Structures are given as structure tokens and as C-alpha cells.
Amino acid sequence: MFGKRKEVSCSKVRRLLSPYIDGRVSARERERVEEHVRTCVECRHELDSLQMTVQLLHRVPAAPPPRSFALAAELAKRPVRQPGLLWLRPATALAVVVLLFLFVGDMFQVFEPTPLPQPAPAPAAPEEPKFMAPGVRDVTEEAAPPTPPEAAPGYPVAPPQEIGRPWAGFWLHQMEIAFAALVLVLGSIWLFTIRKRKSGVTRKAG
Amino acid sequence: MPSRPVKNAAKRPMEDRELISQSQAGDLDSFNQLVEKYQSQVYNLALRMLGNAEAAADATQDTFLAAYRAVGKFRGGNFRAWLLRIAANSCRDQLRAARRRPASSLDLLLESESPPPLVAKTESPEDYALRRELGRAISDGLASLPAEQRLVVILSDIQGLSYEDIAQATRSSLGTVKSRLSRGRERLRDCLLQQRELLPPEFRQ
Numbered sequence: 079m080f081g082k083r084k085e086v087s088c089s090k091v092r093r094l095l096s097p098y099i100d101g102r103v104s105a106r107e108r109e110r111v112e113e114h115v116r117t118c119v120e121c122r123h124e125l126d127s128l129q130m131t132v133q134l135l136h137r138v139p140a141a142p143p144p145r146s147f148a149l150a151a152e153l154a155k156r157p158v159r160q161p162g163l164l165w166l167r168p169a170t171a172l173a174v175v176v177l178l179f180l181f182v183g184d185m186f187q188v189f190e191p192t193p194l195p196q197p198a199p200a201p202a203a204p205e206e207p208k209f210m211a212p213g214v215r216d217v218t219e220e221a222a223p224p225t226p227p228e229a230a231p232g233y234p235v236a237p238p239q240e241i242g243r244p245w246a247g248f249w250l251h252q253m254e255i256a257f258a259a260l261v262l263v264l265g266s267i268w269l270f271t272i273r274k275r276k277s278g279v280t281r282k283a284g
Numbered sequence: 285m286p287s288r289p290v291k292n293a294a295k296r297p298m299e300d301r302e303l304i305s306q307s308q309a310g311d312l313d314s315f316n317q318l319v320e321k322y323q324s325q326v327y328n329l330a331l332r333m334l335g336n337a338e339a340a341a342d343a344t345q346d347t348f349l350a351a352y353r354a355v356g357k358f359r360g361g362n363f364r365a366w367l368l369r370i371a372a373n374s375c376r377d378q379l380r381a382a383r384r385r386p387a388s389s390l391d392l393l394l395e396s397e398s399p400p401p402l403v404a405k406t407e408s409p410e411d412y413a414l415r416r417e418l419g420r421a422i423s424d425g426l427a428s429l430p431a432e433q434r435l436v437v438i439l440s441d442i443q444g445l446s447y448e449d450i451a452q453a454t455r456s457s458l459g460t461v462k463s464r465l466s467r468g469r470e471r472l473r474d475c476l477l478q479q480r481e482l483l484p485p486e487f488r489q
Contacts, residue, residue: 096466100440102447130483131473135441138422143327144337147344148316149352 087114088121095125099132166271170264177257184250300363307355315355319348322364325443326371332438333375335427339382343374350374365445365452372435372453379431418482425475433468440465 091114097103098111115122300321306314326347330340347370358366407415426434432454439445439453450461476483 093466096469097462100447102462127473127477128469131469131476132441134418134422134476134483135437135472138332138419138442140324140328141331141337143323143344144341146320147323147327147341147348148319149312149348151312153349 088118091115091118091121092124095121095128098125099129166264166268170261170268173257173260173264177254177261180250180254180257184254304355304358304363307352308358312352315352318363322367323348325364326367329368329371329438329443330375330378332423332426332442333372333431333434334378335423339378343371343378346374346377347371362449362452365449368439368443368445368449368453369455375435376431414482417479418484421476421479421482422472425472428475429468429471433464433471436461436464437468437472441469 087110091111094103094107094111098108103111111125115125300318303314303318307318323344327340327344330343330347331337334340334343347367350370350373351367354370426437429437435454436450439450440447445453447458447461447465450465451458454461456464
């Protein structure tokens with residue numbers, strides 16, 4: 079019985095030796111290790127040689143740094159982000175907010191005009207440009223269909239596939255597409271600049 | 285008049301916490317005080333990881349540059365572990381770069397090493413030679429370990445970090461730290477026992 083216990087224990091104890099040296103085993107595990115090495119010569123040698131290795135490593139002298147690694151002012155001041163892109167984050171956020179506003183409004187049919195026999199000025203669509211930042215407006219006009227969102231005398235007829243949908247809904251639809259495209263464009267520019275920044279020295283700080 | 289002598293009367297040594305918040309506010313001088321405090325640790329980690337003084341100096345410079353750029357993201361906790369994580373990443377980059385170059389440069393990286401400095405002038409030439417050989421045996425042993433085991437062994441047994449700090453510096457679990465440390469030490473021990481004659485007398489079995 080004594081011999082059988084010893085065989086089973088050796089492999090288990092050896093796994094505990096390293097944390098045992100650091101005092102990182104439970105009280106029960108510690109007892110187990112100490113009891114085992116009292117009788118098992120091979121495991122005793124294992125423990126001793128590991129302890130020797132650790133102590134030798136403790137004695138490795140620290141090499142003095144060859145020079146000071148203090149940062150020079152010019153090195154440290156190099157800008158990480160180009161100042162021209164400072165507008166990127168707020169513009170993206172704004173576009174997302176407007177997009178959500180349009181989607182939610184569409185869902186709850188906020189923009190539905192009261193039924194009229196002939197086309198009338200869109201109740202909400204021309205209001206959208208007010209929410210846009212100046213820079214955003216230009217991009218929107220590029221992404222949206224050529225006709226500007228402001229109310230113009232000749233309203234385009236809703237495309238055939240949207241028969242039955244109020245034409246204000248058509249404008250809403252265009253706005254949703256425009257802002258979705260805007261969010262995608264700004265978002266991908268943002269992701270690209272983040273990636274570009276991270277591929278430099280700053281990646282190490284992740 | 286201070287009641288006990290002040291080491292550096294011109295500059296009151298500041299706590300890490302103060303230096304860190306000043307650095308976060310953009311004060312380069314405060315950050316450089318942190319550099320001076322930790323550069324030996326970072327340099328020695330790199331030296332033991334890479335086995336080459338020049339590569340270690342590059343890694344150290346990269347580390348502090350990256351740390352300065354990222355200090356705004358430091359949210360408190362163990363600054364040393366945070367800094368050594370950046371250092372570990374710099375070392376990994378150096379190893380990767382060496383691998384991309386022709387094979388010989390990686391060997392050079394791991395084998396070449398400047399001799400250890402004389403600890404005491406009273407040391408006999410024989411003792412110095414023995415110590416130098418032992419130092420070389422330890423370096424060779426470390427170089428033979430897989431990088432992640434080598435890193436954990438250095439952080440634990442040369443830098444003196446706790447398991448938790450190592451886990452933070454290597455972004456791994458406690459269990460991983462324990463097993464890497466265990467295997468790394470065993471492997472290093474096996475290397476050293478192959479050159480038994482170099483071991484100090486108290487260790488020869």
C-alpha cells in the first residue's frame with residue numbers, strides 16, 4: 079500500500095513543486111509535497127534542483143543601462159493624430175444620431191404627412207439640413223441624389239416601386255440611405271486612421 | 285534645516301502616482317523621472333529576453349516612447365506591470381524583426397552577449413572565469429526556452445514580479461503563468477545540470 083501511494087503521487091507532486099517554491103500552494107498541497115519528498119528521493123532531487131535554479135536566477139546581476147533612455151522633447155512631441163481629422167469623431171457621432179432619428183421616426187411614422195390631394199411641402203425632410211454640421215452637409219449632397227433636400231417647386235414623383243407610399247416617405251427613404259452611407263464612409267475613415275495609428279509605435283501599448 | 289540628510293536637496297523625489305498624473309497632463313520632465321526609475325528594469329528584461337545589448341537598447345527606447353504616448357490610457361493600478369507589458373511587446377517585436385532577417389541574425393541575437401561586470405575586485409581570476417561561464421550557461425539556458433516561458437521566468441525570478449503582476453504583464457491567466465513558469469524552470473534546470481561542473485559547489489550533487 080505504501081509503495082502504490084508513492085507511484086501515484088510522484089507525477090502529481092512534481093507539478094506542484096514550482097508553485098510550492100513560491101509559496102503558492104494551498105495548505106493541503108504543501109503538506110502533501112513535504113510529506114512526499116520526505117520519503118521519495120527522486121522527487122527530493124527534483125525539488126532541490128529546481129530550488130537551485132531559482133536561486134541562481136536570483137543571483138543574476140543587473141546590467142547597468144548603457145545610457146539614459148529619457149525622452150528628448152522633439153521625440154515626445156510628435157503628434158499622434160493629425161489635427162485635421164479632429165472633426166471625424168463628432169461628425170460620425172452626429173451622423174449616427176441623425177440616422178437613428180430618421181429610422182425611429184420612420185418606424186413610428188412621425189414623418190407621415192397629413193393626406194393631401196396634391197403634393198405639399200414635406201413636413202420634416204427639409205428640416206434635416208439644420209441638424210447637419212457644415213462639413214457634413216457637403217458630403218451628404220454628394221451621397222444623396224442630385225436634387226437638394228430643400229423644398230423646391232417641382233417635387234419629383236415617387237419612383238414606381240414606391241406607389242402607395244407618400245412622397246415624403248420617398249424623401250425620408252433617400253435621407254436614410256444618404257446618412258447610412260455617410261455613417262459608413264466616416265466610420266471606415268475612422269477605423270482606417272485608428273489602424274494606421276496602431277500600426278506605429280503605439281501598438282505596443284495595447 | 286532637515287533633521288536627517290536629504291539625498292538630493294534640489295529635487296524632492298516624487299511618488300509614482302504624482303509623476304504619472306503629471307505625465308498624463310503632458311509634463312515630459314515628470315515622465316523622464318519615471319524613465320530613470322524604471323529603465324534598469326526594462327533594459328534588463330530586454331537584455332535577458334533578447335541576449336543582445338544593442339537590441340535591448342532599441343527595445344528599451346521603443347518601450348518608453350510607446351509608454352509616453354499611451355500614458356493617458358493608464359487607469360491606475362500597478363504601473364510597473366503596465367510598463368513591463370509594453371516592454372514585453374517591444375521584445376516580441378524585436379524577436380519578430382530578427383526572424384524576418386536572415387537566420388544568422390537571430391542566432392547572433394540569442395548567442396552574443398557582453399561579459400558580466402566584475403562584482404568585486406577581490407574576486408580571483410578563476411572565480412571570475414567560473415562566474416562568467418555560469419552566466420553564459422544561464423543565458424544559453426534562457427535562450428533555449430520558448431519566448432513565452434523565457435519571459436515568465438525572467439519576470440518571476442530575475443525581476444521578482446508576483447504571479448498576479450506577471451499575469452497582467454503577459455495578459456494571461458494565473459494558471460498559464462504557473463505552468464509556463466514551472467516548465468521554464470524545469471527546462472533551465474535540465475540545461476544547467478548538463479554543465480554540472482560550472483555550478484557553485486553548494487549546488488553540485
